Amino acid sequence: MAEDFLAKLPRVAKEELSEDKNCTICQQQYGVASDSEPAEEAVRLPCPGGHIVGVNCISRWLLDNMDRNTCPYCRHEFFALITPIPPRFRELLNDQSEHGLDRAQRIFNRHQDHFEHWLDVSFMFHTFLEAARAPPVLMRRWDFWFADWCLAALNVDDAAINRARTARDDFFERTILTEMPTDTPRIAWSETGSSTEIEPLASAIQTLRFREYNAYILTQRTSILMDGPVRGLDREREGAEYRRLRSMGAFEGVLEEVELRYERWQILRSQGYVFDERRVMWSALPYQAVP
Known part of the structure; x- marks a missing residue:
């Protein structure tokens, strides 16, 4: 979600900038690369204040902490926070979903609380299986059992x-x-x-x-x-x-x-x-x- 948001941010031309040609976060001049940083490009944020910031800085702000979805100045919320599908469950949903990971993510977003509860139970099962030195093939079978359960609950036709x-x-x-x-x-x-x-x-x-x-x-x-x-x-x-x-x-x-x-x-x-x-x-x- 954050990646899509960043890709759609409107760029701000140099002539539109105020007298201050530097990013207000990192103080790097727009359009000029440093020894350690690529050139900053000015972007306008979709908040009431229309704040302008360097694309590198806002990218780090949003991507380094997945719990952030706000303007660093006015804290206006940009988008609804979405928890990524846990890797193991993401793989299972992709394996069993006709439409791939995009549909799997949408399903997970709508039913995240339920999935997290199922994953808690699945984790408990895994803990027992690992302690009992169960072979990987058996653990994999239980993974697919849980994924099958989830899809059975959600694919009501x-x-x-x-x-x-x-x-x-x-x-x-x-x-x-x-x-x-x-x-x-x-x-x-x-x-x-x-x-x-x-x-x-x-x-x-x-x-x-x-x-x-x-x-x-x-x-x-x-x-x-x-x-x-x-x-x-x-x-x-x-x-x-x-x-x-x-x-x-x-x-x-x-x-x-x-x-x-x-x-x-x-x-x-x-x-x-x-x-x-x-x-x-x-x-x-x-x-x-x-x-």
């Missing part, structure tokens, strides 16, 4: 929307509810709590296999990491997870109009719900990773 609408209608049909149960403390659906938003539901359903498997891994104290990632719980693990959740009372006080607790679980799963043990509630937040 028409087919996913239709699946989510079908799942919502089925939910209403199989229960006595007429709207999503956002008002119960045991269930949280979508980031806004809306009962009508289909896109968050589609994203939740798309990421269910990842979120559910991630929750299972963490409850197993990460020893299963050495087996490598899979798409979701197999039948044996699914049964063990159901019994564990039932012993915790996860199915008490939720969907009580459905008699069988296992059927409650299936209904919840069809809506993208994962049991968040930290908050002791079922959550269908598309980007929720259970810690």
Whole structure:
């Protein structure tokens, strides 16, 4: 972002400069190179004061500290700060994105908080794998698992929307509810709590296999990491997870109009719900990773 901003700064001709022909930051005369510095070229900044400064100085000001995006004189903000994609994640998004790094950066900018949370979980996995002397190929597989998860959450298409609408209608049909149960403390659906938003539901359903498997891994104290990632719980693990959740009372006080607790679980799963043990509630937040 800073590079694009600098490239578009309008140059100021010598005849437009005031009597002071020197950059006010480095005091170097515009257009004259020194033994240690290239020639300064005057540029006008897009701030209310229209401040003029040497291009070398403003470049150092913005590029040496990625947290700077302001005029060095009046502190007017030039552009929104953008955190670069972490190198490892940048590579993964590029590998799996049809439109390359530009699209990957746009995705990262819009969902940076979620990505940073996923990367925290990924870093925890990496720490365990490194301590266990896991081979690089296994660590790479986990990297791609996380990247796949992220893209599944963000690439919501028409087919996913239709699946989510079908799942919502089925939910209403199989229960006595007429709207999503956002008002119960045991269930949280979508980031806004809306009962009508289909896109968050589609994203939740798309990421269910990842979120559910991630929750299972963490409850197993990460020893299963050495087996490598899979798409979701197999039948044996699914049964063990159901019994564990039932012993915790996860199915008490939720969907009580459905008699069988296992059927409650299936209904919840069809809506993208994962049991968040930290908050002791079922959550269908598309980007929720259970810690």
